[in-house]
Amino acid sequence: MAFCSFFGGEKYTAHFENGSYGVRLFCHWTLPAQRLLQWMGAGKMTAGVRQASGKLFRLRPIFAPAQGLMVFSRDGRGSSTLQAVQTRPLPAVDNGSTVAPGPKGAESDGSAARRNGSETEMEENPEDGRKKWSEMRIDLGMLPGIYARLSKIRLTGLVVITAAAGFGMAPVPFDPVLLLAASLGTGLTSCSANTINQFLEVPFDSNMNRTKNRPLVRCQISPLHALLFAGATGTCGVLLLALAVNPLTALLGTANLVLYTCAYTPLKRLSVLNTWVGSVVGAVPPVMGWTAAMGGIDAGALLLAVLLYSWQFPHFNALSWSLREEYSRSGYRMMSAVDPDLCRRVALRHSLALSVLSFVFPVFSLSTWMFPFTCLPFNAYFGYRAMVFYFQTDRRSSRKLFFSSLWYLPTVLLLLLLHKPRAVYESRINQPEVSEGLPGIS
Template structure:
């Protein structure tokens, strides 16, 4: 904003004043024949001084200051050797700006912002796999433990995602897929997001420890550390982040399993292996069409740094997924029908991965990604329906051994009672 002090020497410096006013308008006037500059009296104020009155130098001296936005410039000629540019009518107008407080103070949007901060879609997938792991475990269903297990795991996942977004704000701002996240847009402060993450982590770990068991709490806390302190920084310097991220995604069904049965069994490791291998074709196909974003943000993803390895890894793990499915009845976790029902799904999954390996275009990667979204829920349902044992062997043996003991005790006590009577 320019401010000009009008005094008795204004007539002497009028050329300088006219040039300053003209340059500040940033207009590009048309070139015309040279003319004499207009007198300073042609500057017609439109504020409180009136538009048709003229003031002498003494009167102008009594006026203190006139800001530039109080002056309407009708026509001002700029002096240039041999050429003077005729400026059109320039009227200084202030732009209308609607300022909005940052972060948003509307409490009605706070829940929605928390859901976005926790990456609700990813957290929902984590919760579903945890529920499936609990349901597949060969142990009685306990509603309270089931609730504590799923809610606790979901809160730990929400905390991990909040910390992840806190660290990646400058990089998310460079990606079209993540530029509208709440921290990038300033809808929540970084301190607010960290407080949300701490509260979610403490409540989630507490629910797992006091409501489920120590194994589930240790897995939940360990997975939180692995995602925030290993996977998140590793994305900046190594493609091994994809393997670490797959381990993070394979742990939730194990939390559900040990939360239900209270023990690590072959079935929970097999379920984790299935989830681990499924994530490679799923994520590699997704990241293939996001290569410009990942490259711009500086993430070391296979699709960016080693595209050939990205395609090979997706194909290899579709084959591994079919092998793990065939091992389920061998390990006595499911019946033979699970392997037979998964055979056509796995064969088509391998076919799509092979097409992606050959063509490596957006169409083949998109088909592979979309089918991965279908195969995972089908795999979980078939695993649950075809599980071999609904009650664990330990509980079955305990019931069988408890029954003869009760019979023998009653047989020994009955004659004694008759003798006394």
């Protein structure tokens, strides 16, 4: 296609044809960077990128070229072995239309139109018999849905909700315009982080049923287009937080963006510590909401961060338990795949810690003393589900713990807002303002 032709796609045709599926995807997504390095005169560095891509996938094979699927298996002693599983090509799927049987080579007008309108189509080069990419065509009507999937819109919505909860808990007069600016800036920053995360994980997302239909994996959008979208949303989000909210909130948003893309994302294939780093990332949005309202960080912001930090362990560990085979096949070092006992212990510890944490909020005058007792039945049930998951270790118990975490967090945040100590907040609001004028001038 014109895009890959501009970025030197013809030079890597042989690499695409001979390499494994993961290598082909990795080289495809790094073509813009390689072409940019060549344009800057860094030919040796470009060759190093291609060589490193081959070494990466030889060390951690994802797909065998034609023989079958390479998977990791663990025996009773905890050792991992690499095995080849024979696979066969899937039959073609007809999207909603039935093709009448006919002679070999015959096809209906509908199937021909679909093939001709596909975004990534391979055409035969009559000169040298090699294949080349055709032009990518994107339906503008599909862009909003593609952008939503790139942004992980449900995860971004949860981030915005937690940031709004932090804003609402701050003991200051409510400012809806400031809340809107803080929520929009936080959401745009989250969209950018999630898009960059998908761009970096395309070769590995293709091996998981949960992520194989993401836009970049399905080639519904070019990697350059995705990076431009990530840059635009990230820049607009940080600028909005800096200009319409305050510099501290913008700094937190930028730091969280860097932490998610440059620390959490690569750690997923290196160490189980990625879960702890990811929990820190998830704990920052309520702090951003608090600093947007208050302009600083104090005990209230830190307690909200601890609440989100502890909640993410039972939430994510329960989710990853059902996906541990896929994580292992893709090379992700998650607790559920590397150390299942640690996964269950950590989920139970933090579930019980949430019950204790609810009694700390009244100590710092962030809620009334009715709050921990109102949360008691919810904390007890959430801890019970974590305990069942710890002892039974099956998919059914992990799913129940995961779905319990989905309603637990918004319930606790809502109860926090309902049990704000009004008297303390009103005394804070009614304090006389300090004049900022010159001495003697009112």
